[in-house]
Amino acid sequence: MNKNIPILEIQNLKVSINDNEILKNLNLVVNKGEIHAIMGTNGSGKSTLSKVIAGHPSYSVLDGDIIYNGKSILNLEPEERSHLGIFLAFQYPIEIPGVSNEDFLYLSYNSKLQSEGKEEIGPIEFFSIISEKLKIVEMSDNFLSRNVNEGFSGGEKKRNEIVQMLLLDSKLSILDETDSGLDIDALKIISKGIGTFMNNEKAIILITHYQRLLEYVKPNFIHVMQNGKIIKTGTAELAKELEEKGYEWLK
């Protein structure tokens, strides 16, 4: 049983960017096997939190700590955090002209193997691995030969993020508004992807504005962020209440 084995502990985290304090004494514990949803108004610090966990170089941590599997990761580079199993699905996935999805994913996968001291795999073996993942989110193989996110529709970009999550088989996955801009079919496909991926060893943080996604992916906890802090924590019921009453009700 993995009950109450924390994968992520955020302690009194204070974060600023260009001398603006965005996160103020934020505390959060996520255990293995749990799905947490973080909701809140625009500018409440949700995306900042996700980027700070992934190690984005723009933010400075003023105080507090981020503990991952029992160790502080504050001094680790973004790629080292990735190698440890931290994954961020971007709110706005980046376009990379001239670089094929296949090359990108192949390099990403082999970088991870290398960091684990394993032997890198060849392109043919890789192709069979990635094909399987593509099937889960219902994307065709020809998507591999297209350039990374270039000319992708909003839905394709988000699915591409999920494919990468499946491929890297990350332990802590943060999905930053992966549901926004998706039609209901795409939402179902992505939810199915998350469903097959999740297990007792993993944890997921969903950042979202809407309760919609939470109908398909059931979170264990819902947190409401405001002004760089978590101001309320509850169960799935809280999301429904928020949907009806809005965030004002919490003030």
Added chain:
Amino acid sequence: MINKSNKVLNKNITKLVNEPYKYGFATEIEKESFSKGLNEDVIRSISQKKNEPKFLLDFRLKAYKKWKTMKCPEWAQLRFFENNYQDIIYYSAPKSTEKLNSLEEVDPEILKTFEKLGISLTEQKRLTNVAVDAVFDSVSIATTFKEELAQYGVIFCSISEAVKNYPNLIKKYLGTVVPIGDNYFTALNSAVFTDGSFCYIPENTKCPLELSTYFRINEQNSGQFERTLIVAEKNSQVSYLEGCTAPKYDENQLHAAVVELVALDNANIKYSTVQNWYSGDNKGKGGIFNFVTKRGLCAGKNSKISWTQVETGSSITWKYPSCTLVGDDSKGEFYSVALTNNFQQTDTGSKMIHVGKNTKSRIVSKGISAGNSKNTYRGHVAINKKAAGARNYSQCDSLLVGNSSNANTFPFIYVNNSTGKIEHEASTSKIGEEQVFYFLQRGISLEKAIELIISGFCREVFTELPLEFSVEADKLLSLKLEGSIG
């Protein structure tokens, strides 16, 4: 929000880009140099030194007279102090070269130099499918595979040798594609050129080897003025590659070359350049001033000339490899990657002059600017009155690295025949912090990320390089860019 982190990232990328210049060493040799300065006597001495026939001395003197009436062009997007032409050495050669009969007699220091540069002149270690002409300051040191090529009737030698052994060919073609007075630097080159390569491919012959010239500037105050002439007779084919390096000196050195290509009916010339002259230090001090005129004449029907260049060096580059498409159905191509970093300035591009019917041209230019550098594409596409059915396609893409670099595109298009078709596409993009963070988050290292972004950007051009060199070019670019994103 990007300022602070940009510093971190910029630092990393700058480290990456600023890999020390590997070819910056100088060779200590006994040499024979003229004293600084330029006048008619200097030109006569050069000509005498080389035992040139009278027609060539006349050619030089005519050019000198013309040059004196001309001014350094100012239209390019380049800022620099004009050279003091009286402060340059116009002839410098290793002393022992005068009576060389074989490679064994070449100064071992020079052989070592070329070996250090990765160009082995000793026949045993030669590249198996590339013949090399090695030019050291003002003279050609050695040409490999001469006898093997001669069996096919292919002439590949230094231009000085060609003047002696094939004066009629030189007389027939020299200065026909690039006239003496074409521009300031061609006039200067025509007056003082010291060496370079000559290739002649006879009718119905496909040159069995890649031909290659390696240029090395060693002497501190000398200029290098080389002259290359390639003539491809009917139904012949040749692929030629040039490479260039120079030691690191604090002062700017001048390189003003002229390259002329002539392609007759159905001939095909492919000319590739990997230019890595010393580009100056990270404060913009030193480096080569590279003023080059390269032009190909598709004289024959259905002939083809293709330029591919990878420009990574020089503090200043001024260069527009061009094609004059005279023969009906002839084709001109230009593929270019120009990378600038620190305080490098590049104004480069191509000219395609359509004269014959159904002539086609294609321009693909990729500019990458990092640091405080300035990267300009300048194109000139003209469809003349009689060029019915002519077509041009141009594509210019710029990639910016960091926040202080600069990219410009100036396409000039002239159409005088209503049946002509011209397409022009351009794009500008930036390697941004978010792009790099995306790679890092997926576990890919910064070096790999830059490499992938750059090679993705340049792919179309690299595939045009001869195989042996495309891998090298890829490496060269990532070396040059090590350390520069933001």
